[in-house]
Amino acid sequence: MEDEKEKRVDAEDVRHVAELARVSVTDDEAEGFVEGFNDVLGYFETLDDVPGDVEAEDDFDNVMRADEPRPSLPQEDALANAEETEDGYFKGPSVS
């Protein structure tokens, strides 16, 4: 049991997930996350025997509103926190 948990994820798995999540981590940092990951994922095994066919009683109704145009945040305010802007737009890194 203990061994099984240990094997759940290793530093390589952490680096892979970090890449998927676009979070840069160093090799040392990745190593540092391994134990905590395995502890937490091990604890998630608590959910293993939750039945798969629970009827969720949903007593909420969707509320719709008319789709009417109205003023929104001024462009200038929306851009105020960006490091780089160009011609009234956000400027992001080039996608290549």
Place this chain on the structure above:
Amino acid sequence: MSTTEDSFNAFVTRCDVDSGEGALDDLTVGVKDNISTEGVETTCGSKVLEGYVPPYDATAVERLKDAGAHIVGKTNMDEFGMGTTTETSAFGVTRNPTNEEYVPGGSSGGSAAAVAAGDVDAALGTDTGGSVRCPAAFCGVVGLKPTYGLVSRYGLIAYANSLETIGPMARDVETTARVLDVIAGADERDGTCGAEAEDYVAAVEDTEGALEDATVAVPDELVGDGVEDGVRERFDDALETLRAEGAEVREVSMPSLEKALAAYYVIAMGEASSNLARFDGVRYGPGGEGDNWNEEFADARARFGDEVKRRIMLGTYALSEGYYGEYYDKAQNARALVRQDFDDVLDEADVVASPTMPLTPFRIGEALDDPLQMYLADANTTPVNLAGVPSISVPCGRAGEDDLPVGLQLTAGRFEEAKLLSVARDFEAAR
């Protein structure tokens, strides 16, 4: 009140927004730093948002201003609300005013500390899995997590949308009710917030007899082995007080609660991994460097602290191909069972009672290295967020070798804040 000293590091930013007359014009208020304040820096306790100045107010802040509240600062918090101790803030640890060697609880630890220290009369916190109630309990103040949908989340910087709520904190139930009265109620800018508010000030005006013939349910699952002896003693005293006020205390079983903590963390981390994808350094916050956009974004996001990285990555893992059924599906089913258990118990009882936290505050530095141990401390608060029901923590004495505060958690049915506040006020007056 001194606006220059901040002995407990309760604030990230000081401000002085005083907007005239209204129902709260006699109150100074702190606002947690993940709630947008127009023109006042809002960081979520993170380097990722350092320097961010929101161009608009959150609805809750707008309503505070309209009511004349004097907003004096943005309060410190665990980074993006992820923590139980207010130690993961990029702007330093907040200390517990009742004893500086201990944490104030989290994630709204700055709000609780500012209230406990008398720096403010009231504060707004946010509660995703206990982040208002835990620090209220640890600092010996009152904290309310409202029903999901009663207080607008517009302008709250999202961490886990399906769980989080904005809630008031103060030194007494009456002030807590006054602040709720102002911030509650429908907001067309939050599609989940359509509820009619009640008169919460009236609800706490004359509460004598509120507990007469009330039924208080105590779930076995929340008072088990995980609860420290000293906390258990204070909780038993609290039950004695409730009985003396005429309440009937009944033991109940809510078996789904054994699954609630794991379900909570799977759902919260999954939602976090998606919500926090927006922080890429392009529209707000400092940017990154790199040879392509993937590297630039990843570099900007390297500014997240370890706990935020951990939750983003675990959320990404749990939602990824091949693991979704094992974690997220199961967690959603467990959530439905928790909701059902609360519905069933609250059909028969007026409130559910438990210790807010199973233990007294950690020493500073004690819990940081072991994430799972820190998560386990949220066992009694997280089920409430899964069910979406309202819940309040009220002080119920002190325990442990250093005589630290203990909180009583009372939980009612959806949108029953008036009853909940009235019961809490009666308890507060009686003990």
